[in-house]
Amino acid sequence: MNNGNTKAVPEAKAALSQMKYEIANELGLSDYQGMDKGNLTARQNGYVGGYMTKRLVEMAEQQLSGK
Numbered sequence: 001m002n003n004g005n006t007k008a009v010p011e012a013k014a015a016l017s018q019m020k021y022e023i024a025n026e027l028g029l030s031d032y033q034g035m036d037k038g039n040l041t042a043r044q045n046g047y048v049g050g051y052m053t054k055r056l057v058e059m060a061e062q063q064l065s066g067k
Contacts, residue, residue, distance in 0.1 A: 016052070023051045 007013055024032030027047055029040070037045060 019052055019055065020048060023055070024048050027051065 021033050024030075027044075029035065029044065029048070032048070
């Protein structure tokens, strides 16, 4: 059972990290990788995770529809 602390596909870790930094950059958080996330607001951190989820869902929908 996955408790949320382990990756279902460990090989995807690097790609997910890259996606996180790209999305943060798009949201105006240019040095997100080196940034102390504790100094960001919950809203700023939430935007990054929310947009990641949105993009991953879009990718899955495209794959499922065969596009």
